[in-house]
Amino acid sequence: MRQSEFEFIRKVVYQRSRICLDDGKREMVSARLTKRLKATSLGTVSEYCALLQSSGADEELAHLIDAISTNHTFFFRENAHFEFVRDRIVPEMKQRRTAEQWPRFLAWSAACSSGEEPYSLAITLQESLGPGWDWHIQCTDISHRILERARHAIYSKDVVSRLTPAKVHQHFQEGIGAQLGNYRVRAELRSRLSFHQLNLLQNDSPLNERFHVIFCRNVMIYFDRPTQEELIARLTRQLLPGGYLLVGHSESLTGIRHSLQLVQPATYRRPPTS
Numbered sequence: 001m002r003q004s005e006f007e008f009i010r011k012v013v014y015q016r017s018r019i020c021l022d023d024g025k026r027e028m029v030s031a032r033l034t035k036r037l038k039a040t041s042l043g044t045v046s047e048y049c050a051l052l053q054s055s056g057a058d059e060e061l062a063h064l065i066d067a068i069s070t071n072h073t074f075f076f077r078e079n080a081h082f083e084f085v086r087d088r089i090v091p092e093m094k095q096r097r098t099a100e101q102w103p104r105f106l107a108w109s110a111a112c113s114s115g116e117e118p119y120s121l122a123i124t125l126q127e128s129l130g131p132g133w134d135w136h137i138q139c140t141d142i143s144h145r146i147l148e149r150a151r152h153a154i155y156s157k158d159v160v161s162r163l164t165p166a167k168v169h170q171h172f173q174e175g176i177g178a179q180l181g182n183y184r185v186r187a188e189l190r191s192r193l194s195f196h197q198l199n200l201l202q203n204d205s206p207l208n209e210r211f212h213v214i215f216c217r218n219v220m221i222y223f224d225r226p227t228q229e230e231l232i233a234r235l236t237r238q239l240l241p242g243g244y245l246l247v248g249h250s251e252s253l254t255g256i257r258h259s260l261q262l263v264q265p266a267t268y269r270r271p272p273t274s
């Protein structure tokens with residue numbers, strides 16, 4: 001791939017997703033474009049760049065973002081956050097519900113990838129909230145392809161092996177026939193989640209509600225500082241007063257202007273009176 005082609009792809013990806021591709025990502029971009037060339041039956045990156053500039057390139061732009069974005073995730077990743085939900089947020093919300101009488105506990109997994117994060121949260125909430133609670137998790141990601149996987153909620157034995165056998169037994173159904181060796185999240189848990197494609201930086205967000213907790217983890221690292229600041233401001237507006245924002249443990253908000261309180265590493269709270 002020529003430098004000018006890399007520059008073009010970099011610009012298009014930034015405009016579309018705000019993902020920053022520095023020079024160190026050139027090899028990775030080149031490898032991932034090979035798949036798009038094959039899928040579009042084009043012979044060169046130059047032809048592919050021309051396709052992206054043509055009218056009607058919208059669908060291919062979505063495929064490009066799908067190919068470029070990194071979707072690495074796993075069940076109970078950065079487990080301290082799920083312990084925090086169980087030990088601090090849930091007891092606090094139980095008290096607040098009685099005092100403030102809101103009907104539903106609402107969470108948002110803002111870059112949910114293939115679903116391991118929101119299903120880990122769902123398991124945590126189901127086990128700690130107990131019966132009699134109405135709760136729901138909104139799940140969003142920019143990638144259509146990865147959202148489809150999250151919706152299906154089917155995971156291989158290797159992927160669920162991070163969970164205790166008791167949790168697998170309680171929350172997953174073992175596949176039979178063609179699905180032997182795969183596990184599907186049980187329908188009751190799946191019904192608590194809904195999935196929408198969403199670019200976190202787009203202006204017309206379909207999410208009108210405000211949340212008790214937002215997970216936005218391991219996505220800010222791909223953005224530059226102004227984008228991170230814009231994103232934190234948006235997420236803060238979508239938190240209920242007293243609600244929590246959980247970011248990845250390598251994603252400190254140091255150096256970003258924000259109005260949140262630091263509760264513990266990678267855990268922030270919107271002040272209750274704001």
Ligand SMILES: C[S@@+](CC[C@H](N)C(=O)[O-])C[C@H]1O[C@@H](n2cnc3c(N)ncnc32)[C@H](O)[C@@H]1O
Nearest residue numbers: 017069072073111113142143199200217218219
């Ligand atoms: C590394 S995964 C993190 C998954 C999960 N939150 C975790 O911590 O395990 C990053 C996800 O962010 C998504 N992403 C990247 N840019 C985005 C954007 N502008 N809007 C929404 N999602 C985005 C990618 O598609 C990918 O699924």
